[in-house]
Amino acid sequence: MRHAEEVTFGGSALDRAAELRRDAEAVAALRADPAAAAVVLWRGKPLLEPGPDGAATLVRLPLDHPALEGAHIDILLGREGGAARFAADLSGWTPEDDDTTTVGAFVDASEQRHPGLPETQRFVELRRAMTWLSPRDAELAATARGLLEWHRTHGFCACCGAKSDVAEAGWQRHCPACGRRHFPRTDPVVIMLVTRGNRTLLGRAPAWPEGMYSCLAGFVEPGETVEAAVRREVFEETGVRVGRVRYLASQPWPFPASLMIGCHGEALSEEIDVDPEEIEDARWVSREDVALSFDGSDPGLRPAREGAIARFLLRNWLADRLD
Known part of the structure; x- marks a missing residue:
């Protein structure tokens, strides 16, 4: 990208x-x-x-x-x-x-x-x-x-429960009781720019400010590829099927400890069936409407916050800079 x-x-x-x-x-x-x-x-x-x-x-x-x-x-x-x-x-x-x-x-x-x-x-x-x-x-x-x-x-050993010590200039914790070494955790999260023609699929969480919509995202599960995680998360949250998936960019996201893996997914279906346990709402949004949301002209649609990889992906999609 x-x-x-x-x-x-x-x-x-x-x-x-x-x-x-x-x-x-x-x-x-x-x-x-x-x-x-x-x-x-x-x-x-x-x-x-x-x-x-x-x-x-x-x-x-x-x-x-x-x-x-x-x-x-x-x-x-x-x-x-x-x-x-x-x-x-x-x-x-x-x-x-x-x-x-x-x-x-x-x-x-x-x-x-x-x-x-x-x-x-x-x-x-x-x-x-x-x-x-x-x-x-x-x-x-x-x-x-x-x-x-x-x-x-992570002040205590996950293996034996004893209090662990800071080691290697803060980049490890060492358990003096069982000898186990622990390393800083980073959780891989896929975040997807899902498109179909001139539209992109956006969703919102209940806790977000009114009108804010962003790219769908979810944690990668054990034994799962990035591509599979993209397809699973989109289907779980919206019922939309995704075909081709490609990597675009990544972003460290220390809130609290994620690596956001930005991907582009090509939707194979359009009908949305939201899982309320996952997200509050989802909708297809045209390029034109995304552009209006970026300059504040659409009061009913607020984009992801400035600096978030979701906004970065959407901005580059608008500018045709994904390839």
């Missing part, structure tokens, strides 16, 4: 320093470098500094910054210009005045300010801010969020 690398979180050639993760002395040397810095997150929300024209910068704090006192800084994300970048988790801090009821919601417009940081620096929901960031900042934020969430939910 043309322009596949332009998808949000699509990568920025970050030097992840993977060859050093097992070398404790090398990691310690990186940590001791005055140029080392931490990407800071609070409950999965990265610390950002707003910039001009709606842009923002991912904040990198020196490892000895007072605001990081008590934070867990065990994860080596990689190197920028030879200097190490770590992930720091400030989730133990509790904001005094900020409303946290929407934190983690599909739409979270709240921003939290830490008293030890400048007024302009705020913790912002990554799904809301992902298009504000440069490719490098987006990759660092997505990597940090995904790894921190995995550590938060």
Whole structure:
């Protein structure tokens, strides 16, 4: 697919320093470098500094910054210009005045300010801010969020139940009781641009904002190919049969730990029979109507959020850039 690398979180050639993760002395040397810095997150929300024209910068704090006192800084994300970048988790801090009821919601417009940081620096929901960031900042934020969430939910050995330890610069957990090693989890998810002639098949989940429709998606099951998953998920959710399937692009999606595998599926049937246990609604939408939804001219149809691979696939379909 043309322009596949332009998808949000699509990568920025970050030097992840993977060859050093097992070398404790090398990691310690990186940590001791005055140029080392931490990407800071609070409950999965990265610390950002707003910039001009709606842009923002991912904040990198020196490892000895007072605001990081008590934070867990065990994860080596990689190197920028030879200097190490770590992930720091400030989730133990509790904001005094900020409303946290929407934190983690599909739409979270709240921003939290830490008293030890400048007024302009705020913790912002990554799904809301992902298009504000440069490719490098987006990759660092997505990597940090995904790894921190995995550590938060996998603190005990799945084999024996004992508490596990962080290992290999944050890229493993090791069980001291049974010796089992655990690796960060990524769940493969197919997301499908299903077309038939001049129309595409879109669906919506009950929790989405009113009028929002997006490409169908679903998890790949054990023993299943990507192509089979596309056909199964579309049929399960809408009753539409899909024939030819081809890969288009992928997107890391750390909400909480998925790899979105974007595919194009050619529909063999048109009749829709929605499974209400899977989705709320589905409909065929013409190119013209998708274009109108993108510029806000169709109040009854809202596209997937900017930065999501669904919107990326639809935009490239409109521009005839799938091949």
